[in-house]
Amino acid sequence: xxxxxxxxxxxxxxxxxxxxxxxxxxxxxxxxxxxxxxxxxxxxxxxxxxxxxxxxxxxxxxxxxxxxxxxxxxxxxxxxxxxxxxxxxxxxxxxxxxxxxxxxxxxxxxxxxxxxxxxxxxxxxxxxxxxxxxxxxxxxxxxxxxxxxxxxxxxxxxxxxxxxxxxxxxxxxxxxxxxxxxxxxxxxxxxxxxxxxxxxxxxxxxxxxxxxxxxxxxxxxxxxxxxxxxxxxxxxxxxxxxxxxxxxxxxxxxxxxxxxxxxxxxxxxxxxxxxxxxxxxxxxxxxxxxxxxxxxxxxxxxxxxxxxxxxxxxxxxxxxxxxx
Amino acid sequence: xxxxxxxxxxxxxxxxxxxxxxxxxxxxxxxxxxxxxxxxxxxxxxxxxxxxxxxxxxxxxxxxxxxxxxxxxxxxxxxxxxxxxxxxxxxxxxxxxxxxxxxxxxxxxxxxxxxxxxxxxxxxxxxxxxxxxxxxxxxxxxxxxxxxxxxxxxxxxxxxxxxxxxxxxxxxxxxxxxxxxxxxxxxxxxxxxxxxxxxxxxxxxxxxxxxxxxxxxxxxxxxxxxxxxxxxxxxxxxxxxxxxxxxxxxxxxxxxxxxxxxxxxxxxxxxxxxxxxxxxxxxxxxxxxxxxxxxxxxxxxxxxxxxxxxxxxxxxxxxxxxxxxxxxxxxxxxxxxxxxxxxxxxxxxxxxxxxxxxxxxx
Ligand SMILES: Nc1ncnc2c1ncn2[C@@H]1O[C@H](COP(=O)(O)OP(=O)(O)O)[C@@H](O)[C@H]1O
Ligand SMILES: [Mg+2]
Numbered sequence: 259x260x261x262x263x264x265x266x267x268x269x270x271x272x273x274x275x276x277x278x279x280x281x282x283x284x285x286x287x288x289x290x291x292x293x294x295x296x297x298x299x300x301x302x303x304x305x306x307x308x309x310x311x312x313x314x315x316x317x318x319x320x321x322x323x324x325x326x327x328x329x330x331x332x333x334x335x336x337x338x339x340x341x342x343x344x345x346x347x348x349x350x351x352x353x354x355x356x357x358x359x360x361x362x363x364x365x366x367x368x369x370x371x372x373x374x375x376x377x378x379x380x381x382x383x384x385x386x387x388x389x390x391x392x393x394x395x396x397x398x399x400x401x402x403x404x405x406x407x408x409x410x411x412x413x414x415x416x417x418x419x420x421x422x423x424x425x426x427x428x429x430x431x432x433x434x435x436x437x438x439x440x441x442x443x444x445x446x447x448x449x450x451x452x453x454x455x456x457x458x459x460x461x462x463x464x465x466x467x468x469x470x471x472x473x474x475x476x477x478x479x480x481x482x483x484x485x486x487x488x489x490x491x492x493x494x495x496x497x498x499x500x501x502x503x504x505x506x507x508x509x510x511x512x513x514x515x516x517x518x519x520x521x522x523x524x525x526x527x528x529x530x531x532x533x534x535x536x537x538x539x540x541x542x543x544x545x546x547x548x549x550x551x552x553x554x555x556x557x558x559x560x561x562x563x564x565x566x567x568x569x570x571x572x573x574x575x576x577x578x579x580x581x582x
Numbered sequence: 583x584x585x586x587x588x589x590x591x592x593x594x595x596x597x598x599x600x601x602x603x604x605x606x607x608x609x610x611x612x613x614x615x616x617x618x619x620x621x622x623x624x625x626x627x628x629x630x631x632x633x634x635x636x637x638x639x640x641x642x643x644x645x646x647x648x649x650x651x652x653x654x655x656x657x658x659x660x661x662x663x664x665x666x667x668x669x670x671x672x673x674x675x676x677x678x679x680x681x682x683x684x685x686x687x688x689x690x691x692x693x694x695x696x697x698x699x700x701x702x703x704x705x706x707x708x709x710x711x712x713x714x715x716x717x718x719x720x721x722x723x724x725x726x727x728x729x730x731x732x733x734x735x736x737x738x739x740x741x742x743x744x745x746x747x748x749x750x751x752x753x754x755x756x757x758x759x760x761x762x763x764x765x766x767x768x769x770x771x772x773x774x775x776x777x778x779x780x781x782x783x784x785x786x787x788x789x790x791x792x793x794x795x796x797x798x799x800x801x802x803x804x805x806x807x808x809x810x811x812x813x814x815x816x817x818x819x820x821x822x823x824x825x826x827x828x829x830x831x832x833x834x835x836x837x838x839x840x841x842x843x844x845x846x847x848x849x850x851x852x853x854x855x856x857x858x859x860x861x862x863x864x865x866x867x868x869x870x871x872x873x874x875x876x877x878x879x880x881x882x883x884x885x886x887x888x889x890x891x892x893x894x895x896x897x898x899x900x901x902x903x904x905x906x907x908x909x910x911x912x913x914x915x916x917x918x919x920x921x922x923x924x925x926x927x928x929x930x931x932x933x934x935x936x937x938x939x940x941x942x943x944x
Binding site: 479485 | 587628630632633652653654658659660662663664666669679680683684727731737894
């Protein structure tokens with residue numbers, strides 16, 4: 259008894275720095291295990307982001323070189339706000355992300371996953387394999403295919419083999435329906451990611467839930483709505499967030515397809531063009547970096563909104579065992 | 583509701599899960615499907631529920647073939663081994679889910695949920711999620727969800743096997759009481775013969791997809807038709823020894839190198855003159871001979887397993903015949919003790935070692 263009493267007094271008598279040090283020591287195991295991942299995140303994310311934010315506050319460009327640049331602080335951001343293209347590009351970006359996401363990267367992915375898990379397994383596998391093809395094809399080849407699809411007769415597939423035989427006027431379809439092609443090109447690539455995630459999520463739902471739903475009186479559609487979708491809420495959140503961020507920052511297909519012409523300029527392509535491929539030869543690294551920073555901010559805001567919307571906290575259950 | 587299974591068969595590729603099953607279940611009857619793991623019990627149940635399509639054969643509800651009727655139109659309630667409560671719904675939502683799907687008015691849903699919750703003793707849990715319930719509570723919710731739509735047929739798939747031993751006893755009694763009160767035709771799958779014996783009006787014993795026997799618990803216990811049934815029903819399991827039954831001085835003797843046991847002439851006569859047969863004696867039909875009482879067999883205690891109320895004694899007769907029986911722990915039998923045994927020879931069983939069919943009941 260006396261020993262325990264003495265120990266208690268000792269605990270209370272310890273100075274704050276002693277206690278802080280001991281807390282740190284008791285957490286050292288966890289910190290140790292987290293360190294490799296933390297290191298990677300710091301080296302490949304935080305340092306570049308800090309650099310980009312730094313550069314975005316300078317006037318660095320080909321003209322200034324790496325020697326003669328100056329701090330301009332928020333000048334680049336002010337320029338973005340005042341830029342005549344800003345609003346249009348922002349609108350384009352949001353439309354491109356929202357439509358591609360809704361129709362393909364989440365929507366189509368979910369539809370494919372649901373269909374292929376409700377048909378015989380082998381047929382489902384085959385069908386899903388087809389949807390992986392666009393992802394496996396090198397982008398340049400893939401986008402070239404689409405360009406041929408849209409091109410005017412006699413090369414264009416749609417014109418030559420569908421419109422012409424029907425006696426309709428032929429023309430290059432790309433400038434007429436630029437967004438349709440931008441969304442299709444990106445969507446056919448993007449759907450496979452969600453498809454794979456959703457399929458495995460659906461297949462890992464315990465079979466007894468699915469059977470119970472049928473016995474309880476569900477039609478297949480009611481089972482999807484009341485049981486399957488709620489049980490894959492977490493993968494849905496994950497794919498939606500991940501694909502939003504990925505679409506926000508991807509421009510490679512648009513670059514290859516339209517180079518931002520026909521009103522298809524999106525934010526990331528704008529940043530790329532300003533910073534790295536300006537045809538006047540003046541790469542505006544400072545301004546491009548500011549554009550990129552704004553994109554990161556938009557991404558973070560979207561991610562937070564999604565987590566709110568899907569009630570992310572409710573998805574994470576309190577672990578039953580707190581400490582060992 | 584009457585349930586008839588006719589030549590019911592289910593194959594998965596080459597695996598025959600259920601093989602030509604014929605069963606007639608009467609209205610209001612409580613039938614147990616009993617058999618070791620993997621013998622096709624769950625498959626049978628899921629075919630009755632409409633989840634699996636039979637490869638061949640028919641399922642009739644009240645005479646009507648329902649092979650093609652989807653589960654939702656079969657009016658069946660089912661309790662799963664894992665309970666299968668939807669984790670994203672509260673207890674109330676789980677309970678009323680079948681009603682919601684039937685578009686029952688909210689007010690009626692609430693009334694029925696309240697009644698069922700009261701019946702199952704889960705009224706205070708309605709706002710909780712399944713993860714916040716104990717196993718026994720989840721079990722009650724699952725049972726409530728199966729009952730709330732007032733099904734014509736209740737299906738249970740090993741509903742008690744995830745519960746601890748004490749809770750299992752309580753829930754077993756509760757299921758029995760409920761079924762008797764409600765009178766709903768029930769099919770109860772289990773691999774536990776005690777559960778089957780205590781709950782069921784009749785037990786269908788299955789083995790490797792085939793029906794071995796379909797009879798009342800007493801019938802299966804007293805008159806097992808196959809070696810498998812005899813060994814599967816009863817706890818601790820029946821003792822089996824190879825013997826030859828011979829007739830001598832107007833007596834029938836079951837003989838092997840270790841023992842000579844005079845058996846009941848009614849039974850002995852059917853096994854006599856067949857060469858080697860398998861004799862079965864239930865542990866509860868072997869007792870210790872009291873002082874002065876004549877013994878049938880002399881044996882040596884080989885192992886003692888305390889079961890609490892009884893000691894399960896493994897006794898060796900002669901060189902290699904082992905017999906299990908129950909003894910009063912107060913006797914403090916020890917390994918190596920000599921014991922004198924009496925056998926209720928009017929209840930021994932005989933089986934053909936080739937066909938494994940009973941020589942007494944066929
Ligand atoms: N969906 C399935 N696909 C293939 N084989 C199955 C399937 N379900 C059950 N089986 C096989 O059928 C046999 C019977 O299984 P089951 O009915 O689950 O047995 P029990 O419920 O009696 O333990 C087993 O050999 C099992 O491997
Ligand atoms: Mg089973």
